Amino acid sequence: MNKLDRRKFLSLAAATSTLAFAPRIAFAAAAETDRRFIFIIQRGAADGLEIAPPVGDPDYARIRPALAHDAADVIKLDATFGLHASLVETAQMYQAGEVLLAHAIASPYRDRSHFDGQNVMECGGTAPYSLRDGWMNRLAGLLPKTRTPPTAFAPTVPMALRGSQRVTSYAPSKLPGAKDDLLGRVALLYQYDPQLQSLWASALEARGLAGEDASDKASITIGKLAATFMKKADGPRLAMIETNGWDTHNQQKARSERLLSGLDAMLASLRDNLGPVWAQTTVLVATEFGRTAAANGTGGTDHGTASLALLAGGAVKGGRMIADWPGLAPKALYENRDLKPTNGLDALIAGAAAESFALDPVRVTATLFPDGLKTKPMSGLIRV
Amino acid sequence: MSFEPAIALNRFGLGARPDDKSPTDAQAWLRRQIDIYEPRPTLIAEQPDTATLATKLGAVRAPEDRKAEATLRRETYRNAVEARVLHAVATDTPFAERLVQFWANHFAISAEKGVVTAFVGSFEAEAIRPHVMGRFEDMLLAVEHHPAMIYFLDQTRSVGPGSESAVRRAQTKGKRDLGLNENLAREILELHTLGVRSGYTQADVTEFARALTGWSINVPGAGDYKTDVPPGGFIFRQNLHEPWPRTIMGRTYMQSGEMAATAVLRDLAVAPQTANHIATKLARHFAGDEPPQSLIDRLAAAFKSSKGDLPTLYRVLIDAPECWAARPVKFKTPYEWTISALRGTGRTTFQKFSATNFLRELGQPLWEPGSPAGWDDTAARWAAPDALLRRVEAAGRLERYFPNKLDPRELAPKLLARSLSDGTRMAIEGADTRITGMTLLLVSPEFQRR
Numbered sequence: 001m002n003k004l005d006r007r008k009f010l011s012l013a014a015a016t017s018t019l020a021f022a023p024r025i026a027f028a029a030a031a032e033t034d035r036r037f038i039f040i041i042q043r044g045a046a047d048g049l050e051i052a053p054p055v056g057d058p059d060y061a062r063i064r065p066a067l068a069h070d071a072a073d074v075i076k077l078d079a080t081f082g083l084h085a086s087l088v089e090t091a092q093m094y095q096a097g098e099v100l101l102a103h104a105i106a107s108p109y110r111d112r113s114h115f116d117g118q119n120v121m122e123c124g125g126t127a128p129y130s131l132r133d134g135w136m137n138r139l140a141g142l143l144p145k146t147r148t149p150p151t152a153f154a155p156t157v158p159m160a161l162r163g164s165q166r167v168t169s170y171a172p173s174k175l176p177g178a179k180d181d182l183l184g185r186v187a188l189l190y191q192y193d194p195q196l197q198s199l200w201a202s203a204l205e206a207r208g209l210a211g212e213d214a215s216d217k218a219s220i221t222i223g224k225l226a227a228t229f230m231k232k233a234d235g236p237r238l239a240m241i242e243t244n245g246w247d248t249h250n251q252q253k254a255r256s257e258r259l260l261s262g263l264d265a266m267l268a269s270l271r272d273n274l275g276p277v278w279a280q281t282t283v284l285v286a287t288e289f290g291r292t293a294a295a296n297g298t299g300g301t302d303h304g305t306a307s308l309a310l311l312a313g314g315a316v317k318g319g320r321m322i323a324d325w326p327g328l329a330p331k332a333l334y335e336n337r338d339l340k341p342t343n344g345l346d347a348l349i350a351g352a353a354a355e356s357f358a359l360d361p362v363r364v365t366a367t368l369f370p371d372g373l374k375t376k377p378m379s380g381l382i383r384v
Numbered sequence: 385m386s387f388e389p390a391i392a393l394n395r396f397g398l399g400a401r402p403d404d405k406s407p408t409d410a411q412a413w414l415r416r417q418i419d420i421y422e423p424r425p426t427l428i429a430e431q432p433d434t435a436t437l438a439t440k441l442g443a444v445r446a447p448e449d450r451k452a453e454a455t456l457r458r459e460t461y462r463n464a465v466e467a468r469v470l471h472a473v474a475t476d477t478p479f480a481e482r483l484v485q486f487w488a489n490h491f492a493i494s495a496e497k498g499v500v501t502a503f504v505g506s507f508e509a510e511a512i513r514p515h516v517m518g519r520f521e522d523m524l525l526a527v528e529h530h531p532a533m534i535y536f537l538d539q540t541r542s543v544g545p546g547s548e549s550a551v552r553r554a555q556t557k558g559k560r561d562l563g564l565n566e567n568l569a570r571e572i573l574e575l576h577t578l579g580v581r582s583g584y585t586q587a588d589v590t591e592f593a594r595a596l597t598g599w600s601i602n603v604p605g606a607g608d609y610k611t612d613v614p615p616g617g618f619i620f621r622q623n624l625h626e627p628w629p630r631t632i633m634g635r636t637y638m639q640s641g642e643m644a645a646t647a648v649l650r651d652l653a654v655a656p657q658t659a660n661h662i663a664t665k666l667a668r669h670f671a672g673d674e675p676p677q678s679l680i681d682r683l684a685a686a687f688k689s690s691k692g693d694l695p696t697l698y699r700v701l702i703d704a705p706e707c708w709a710a711r712p713v714k715f716k717t718p719y720e721w722t723i724s725a726l727r728g729t730g731r732t733t734f735q736k737f738s739a740t741n742f743l744r745e746l747g748q749p750l751w752e753p754g755s756p757a758g759w760d761d762t763a764a765r766w767a768a769p770d771a772l773l774r775r776v777e778a779a780g781r782l783e784r785y786f787p788n789k790l791d792p793r794e795l796a797p798k799l800l801a802r803s804l805s806d807g808t809r810m811a812i813e814g815a816d817t818r819i820t821g822m823t824l825l826l827v828s829p830e831f832q833r834r
Contacts, residue, residue: 043816043817044816113813114815115818115821156784156787182776182823185811185824186827189808189811189824191807193829195767196772196829196832199772200772200773202769203772203773244816244817244820247815247816249814
């Protein structure tokens with residue numbers, strides 16, 4: 001297990017970034033790239049404290065007693081962090097040095113609206129609706145064209161992929177995790193309407209939908225679908241997969257097991273089906289913002305600020321956690337409630353994108369995040 | 385802000401659109417639709433009429449053409465459904481269009497029956513739409529003369545036992561197998577005019593059936609096809625007609641031939657039971673499943689005093705406080721919900737969206753109620769567990785595969801105005817994706833009702 005001092009790693013990485021990649025810049029745009037970059041978006045605000053619980057943090061069990069995992073029940077990563085027990089395959093990738101975790105990370109967005117937060121994360125702006133196209137589309141503009149353009153494995157093209165570059169979408173029949181979440185939301189919507197509430201309860205019972213678990217199957221299918229396209233020599237170099245249902249205001253324990261088991265299966269499915277191309281692949285998993293450090297009154301958490309992002313793939317310099325861990329002590333929380341952001345998601349994306357395609361990080365940053373970053377793009381993320 | 389604009393748009397109309405201006409004078413907005421109503425809107429006028437369809441179908445009557453005929457019927461039906469739905473979504477006179485739907489359902493024919501499949505659209509265009517802002521009597525006469533109704537209720541098979549044809553057949557072949565079919569006569573009395581258990585007897589039904597004998601269709605390719613009548617048009621076959629006189633509901637009709645049944649229909653159209661029947665159905669449609677008797681009485685009185693002038697009845701509805709209750713009074717049928725969802729999300733074209741399939745999946749295939757009684761107009765029929773689940777799934781599908789760019793947080797107050805509840809507003813604001821937010825808006829309690 002990697003025991004690197006995280007603060008030291010960050011400052012070191014920042015200092016060396018520009019120099020290390022300078023010689024490669026000139027060749028980048030002309031050459032066909034074999035690299036693949038996949039963005040799995042977690043819509044709904046995934047809880048970083050659930051994905052990689054800081055079981056070694058003295059305040060963790062205190063602040064969310066109802067939701068906290070015992071150190072024995074998670075997959076141990078280091079003295080502070082574990083991985084959720086559903087992330088079995090992800091943990092294996094981590095051991096194999098193919099998964100990099102970035103905790104206490106957030107986009108520049110600091111309010112708590114899903115729509116606005118996703119807009120900032122996908123457009124790469126610093127405020128909602130400040131940009132009209134998505135950072136992945138602008139990234140596509142820096143890459144040589146392939147026969148199949150950047151592809152969204154989703155019914156429609158998500159904001160991150162929209163813009164002037166040609167992109168496409170390919171819809172799987174089911175979106176992982178969407179069903180459970182929507183059914184729960186509808187139940188809440190009907191809670192004060194006696195007629196609809198009772199009809200809805202009967203409907204779910206009749207169809208045996210309460211507690212249905214189809215997320216793994218759908219996740220495996222979509223992972224395989226994406227891999228099939230991306231491993232082709234003339235296939236897309238950029239892709240996006242949408243996952244929904246991360247907005248766990250209630251029943252977080254049970255829902256997280258399903259959601260993370262689905263994510264785990266999707267990552268494994270990508271790895272297994274990409275075959276040798278996995279070694280050339282970077283998968284980014286990120287969400288619009290995190291959730292409250294404390295549990296709410298309904299067995300869940302509410303909209304928060306910092307969360308966790310991860311990079312997976314054979315190209316990733318993984319097996320480590322990047323975190324300037326702020327802790328969960330009352331004073332350490334953002335606005336007295338949320339995990340405080342100490343890493344910039346934009347800096348992670350800029351670094352991962354630049355290194356994956358051997359592009360100039362300055363140019364990538366200016367293109368993907370035209371409003372500027374607060375810190376330098378991260379570096380040393382990807383094998384070159 | 386009052387509830388009236390939202391009620392005018394959603395209860396009287398077919399649902400607000402994102403760009404609809406909230407009517408400042410809701411009643412005036414509704415009254416004006418009576419005046420500017422267009423009986424032949426472009427989308428509907430583009431569909432083939434009965435004569436054209438009868439000619440086309442007449443050309444594929446041979447047994448070996450069966451497949452071609454089935455295809456033609458189905459395609460005609462689909463085109464008519466898409467046109468009807470698209471017109472309902474696009475129309476600027478949604479109250480008038482709601483009345484078209486009301487009357488088409490009152491005089492229901494059902495597409496699953498044989499050749500009717502092809503004629504449901506032309507029936508509505510020719511027998512219903514021209515009379516929606518006219519007199520009930522004229523609509524009744526147009527409906528019962530229309531070949532789609534005559535065929536649907538088996539009138540072509542009805543032969544007077546004392547008619548020329550039946551008598552000759554008995555004399556020459558010794559067979560007495562030709563006789564009455566009471567279907568059309570009974571449904572006219574029970575469903576179209578007087579209403580069930582309103583005082584008529586079996587003897588009245590039989591007498592009316594005798595009066596109706598000879599009402600038939602000019603079928604292209606048939607032995608007695610008349611070139612001076614449009615293909616598929618109404619014809620009267622004297623040789624099938626039971627000779628007069630007829631006594632129905634205590635009144636004796638001395639007219640001969642086609643005019644006998646027409647005279648009966650004219651009387652039925654203005655009968656007090658008919659006034660009550662129509663008044664009750666209209667009140668149920670606009671004031672709730674259990675409509676207040678006060679409103680039924682006023683509507684019935686208006687029907688009688690105006691001799692079935694329909695706009696007079698509509699003005700009673702517009703002026704009736706019973707129709708403007710602040711709480712929703714109706715659970716939307718699948719058709720109403722679909723139209724309001726399509727209007728609410730600003731659709732103007734359908735591209736790959738099939739309204740035909742969508743409505744079928746939701747349990748209300750257009751013009752196919754399966755019975756001459758039409759679709760039930762009460763919540764008990766539609767507010768069912770599985771139906772609700774289907775609506776939720778359909779709303780999600782609609783948004784995923786037929787996307788738009790609207791923000792549900794801004795759209796909800798536009799569509800629902802004052803009826804938007806805090807619970808729904810917060811559910812939409814808390815949605816994790818735009819699609820989820822749109823889905824929640826479309827399945828919210830206030831959007832499922834009107």
